[in-house]
Amino acid sequence: MSAEFDIAETLDVKGASCPMPVVQTKTAVDDMDAGDVLEVLATDPGSMSDIDGWADGTDGVELVDQAEGDDVYRYYVRKTE
Template sequence: MNAEFDIAETLDVKGASCPMPVVKTKSATDDLDAGDVLEVLATDPGSMSDIDGWAAGTEGVKLVDQEEGDDVYRHYVRKTA
C-alpha cells in the first residue's frame, strides 16, 4: 500500500477490457465520500491511458498514482468532491 494515502475500497476489474475498467471505476467512485481513494486492479494494459484520460477529463476525481507489475495495473483514484 502506498504510504501517501489510505485505500477506502478496492475494485477488481481484472479480465475486463475497454471500456469496462473505466465504466466500473466511475460507478465505484460515485459511491465514495470526498477524499476517499479507490484502488483499481486491472489486467488490460490500455487501462493505464484510459483511466488517466477519464480522470483528467472528469470533475470530482483525481488520479493520484498508477503502478504496473506482474501483469496487474493498479490505479489509485481520489474522489475530490
C-alpha cells in the same frame, strides 16, 4: 506507494476490457465519499491511458498514483468532491 493515502476500497476489474474498467471505476467512485481513495486492479493494457484520460477529463476525481507489476495495473483514484 500507498503511504501517502489510505485506500477506502479496492475494485478488481482484472480480465475486463475497454470500456469496462473505466465504467466500473466511475460507478465505484460515485458511491464513495469525498477524500476517499479507490484502488483499481486491471489487466487490460489499454486501461493505462483510459483511466488516466478519464480522470484528467472528469471533475471531482484525481488519479493520485498508478503502478504496473506482475501483469496487473494498479490505479489510485481519489474522489475530490
